[in-house]
Amino acid sequence: MNTPFQQASIWIDAENAQDPNIEIDQNNEYPKELLYSMRMYQKLMDFAPDASEEVQIAAKAQHICRWKVARESYAMDRVGYLRWREDLKKFHAKTTSEILEKAGYDEAFIARVSFLIEKKLLKKDAETQLLEDVICLVFLDYYLEPFAQKHDDEKLKNIIKKTWDKMSEKGHKEALKISYSEENLSLIKASLGL
Structure with missing residues (x-):
């Protein structure tokens, strides 16, 4: 029986594994956002091995399904870029929240992960x-x-x-x-x- 963390991780990886964009790392091909997620999680564990479960999930899901919100669908200027970035944060938080709910996490945990993914209170939290x-x-x-x-x-x-x-x-x-x-x-x- 998987823990909620293990189940959420499996589902986050499964979503990111659908990325049609491929990156090569050490002669192996990976879906781009799956590789990014793996790097984020590994870097977090190296840098702060005692990080909370909320931060661990936020790190894994930082770019979840990013390819679904194309940069080209926004104005190709600074304002368009900033709007795209803001919408992405909300999209990543919402996509992750749905997975966490399905994995059995409570509302407070899900809200905290969304807060982190949306990078609220940077420098203060x-x-x-x-x-x-x-x-x-x-x-x-x-x-x-x-x-x-x-x-x-x-x-x-x-x-x-x-x-x-x-x-x-x-x-x-x-x-x-x-x-x-x-x-x-x-x-x-x-x-x-x-």
């Missing part, structure tokens, strides 16, 4: 901050390299600085332990004035 640290660490560890190949240094410096500003002191320390390429490490240092 310790668990929201923890989740944001993990999101930033996953970006820096796995997605900065491919991102850097598509953008100029000025844009990258701006993004690195914004990422850094969202993180806690503990997150900063962890981020500096990541093994970056020489170019990206130089870029990070230049962005942060280190």
Whole structure:
């Protein structure tokens, strides 16, 4: 008999496994959002192994079914981007809530996971901050390299600085332990004035 956490995890993975977008990691193909979910959960466990069950689920479900809300369906400007991001948070929270309800979690637990997925009270709520640290660490560890190949240094410096500003002191320390390429490490240092 599965626990509610195990059952919810199975269903979150099953949803993310339907992503038609494929990414390759260490010569293996993965549905993009399933790989992202696995990375989020692993990074959380490495960074904060005592994280609550609510944070663990919020980490796994951070991008659940993201491909269903296409960026192209919004205006391709800053306002459209921000609206897309806001709608995504609500979509991820709602999709996860339905899974948690089915898995047998109570309303308070489900509300807390939604609160975290929607990243409410960043910098004020310790668990929201923890989740944001993990999101930033996953970006820096796995997605900065491919991102850097598509953008100029000025844009990258701006993004690195914004990422850094969202993180806690503990997150900063962890981020500096990541093994970056020489170019990206130089870029990070230049962005942060280190």
